[in-house]
Amino acid sequence: QVQLVESGGGLVKPGGSLRLSCAASGFTFSDYYMTWIRQAPGKGLEWVSYISTSGNTIYYADSVKGRFTISRDNAKKSLYLEMNSLRAEDTAVYYCARDHTITMIQGVKPSYYFDFWGQGTLVTVSS
Amino acid sequence: DIQMTQSPSTLSASVGDRVTITCRASQSISSWLAWYQQRPGKAPKVLIYKASSLESGVPSRFSGSGSGTEFTLTINSLQPDDFATYYCQQYNSSPWTFGQGTKVEIK
Numbered sequence: 001q002v003q004l005v006e007s008g009g010g011l012v013k014p015g016g017s018l019r020l021s022c023a024a025s026g027f028t029f030s031d032y033y034m035t036w037i038r039q040a041p042g043k044g045l046e047w048v049s050y051i052s053t054s055g056n057t058i059y060y061a062d063s064v065k066g067r068f069t070i071s072r073d074n075a076k077k078s079l080y081l082e083m084n085s086l087r088a089e090d091t092a093v094y095y096c097a098r099d100h101t102i103t104m105i106q107g108v109k110p111s112y113y114f115d116f117w118g119q120g121t122l123v124t125v126s127s
Numbered sequence: 128d129i130q131m132t133q134s135p136s137t138l139s140a141s142v143g144d145r146v147t148i149t150c151r152a153s154q155s156i157s158s159w160l161a162w163y164q165q166r167p168g169k170a171p172k173v174l175i176y177k178a179s180s181l182e183s184g185v186p187s188r189f190s191g192s193g194s195g196t197e198f199t200l201t202i203n204s205l206q207p208d209d210f211a212t213y214y215c216q217q218y219n220s221s222p223w224t225f226g227q228g229t230k231v232e233i234k
Contacts, residue, residue: 045163045171045214045225061222095170112218113161115182117170 002026002116004096009121016086016125022079022096022118030074033099033110036081038092039120048094049081053101053108064090086125093120129153129217133226139234144205148229150198150215159219162191162200165228166211174213175200205231 008020020036036048049070050059058070069082079096097114130153140146150160158178163171173182175191178198188203202209210233215226 044227045216047223047225050221050223059221100173100176111176112159112221112223113173113176113216114163114171115173117172119170 002098004098004116004118006094006096006118006121009094009123011124011126012086013127014087014125017082017084018086018123020081020083020094020096020121020123024077024079024096024098027098029072029077031103031108032101033108034072034079035097035099035114036070036079037095037097037114037117038090038123039095040089040092043092046092050099050110050112051079052110083123086123088125091123091125093122095120128222129156129220129224131215131217131224131226133213133215133229135229136227137230137232139232140205141234142205142207144234146202146205146231148200148213148215148231150193150200150226152196152198152217152219155195156217156219158194159217160191160193160198161216161218162189163214163216164209164211165214166208171214202231 003025005023035050051070067085071080096118098116100111100115102109132151134149160178162175165171174185174189179191190201212228212230214228
């Protein structure tokens with residue numbers, strides 16, 4: 001069965017850095033676009049970043065552009081989010097999610113909605 | 128950015144009730160809309176995609192409709208497991224945005 005397990009969250013001071021990981025299993029990781037989505041305590045969902053199957057195409061929300069870096073290692077079936085210059089407003093549960101990517105003869109096509117989610121890892125930015 | 132607005136923010140209902148949640152987009156998104164359910168302390172789960180297509184394994188009491196800028200999620204015969212928060216998400220264009228959520232509470 002599809003599993004996504006996030007790790008790496010914790011307490012960090014403003015201006016600090018953190019690296020989140022997401023270990024995937026139960027599906028062919030290299031065939032799927034992947035994404036990070038976050039949820040501040042008691043708040044709604046905010047899309048953060050997207051990465052293509054090869055890692056060549058990447059998107060970021062304006063709120064994290066220039067501070068966060070998404071990457072993936074298909075051999076390790078892992079997704080990463082490097083977070084720098086962290087701010088209090090980055091405090092949230094960070095979810096790794098799988099895009100509903102469609103495989104066609106010509107290649108893969110992302111759908112840009114999310115069909116499986118991990119359980120999340122909490123990042124707290126506070127002094 | 129496309130803004131997604133859900134109504135109501137909170138809905139009180141009883142087991143067996145039919146409930147409807149509305150989601151409005153600030154511009155046309157065709158049918159590129161998904162609905163998610165999030166139970167307390169859990170990750171969201173997709174229910175509906177492309178406005179009205181039921182995700183595999185989701186009970187048929189859930190249904191979606193709409194296109195353009197106005198969409199609805201309907202739950203027929205509300206079950207105890209359905210008390211949760213529901214989010215819509217547009218995937219017409221980046222940045223992919225969510226509604227603020229609708230919490231379905233027990234009356």
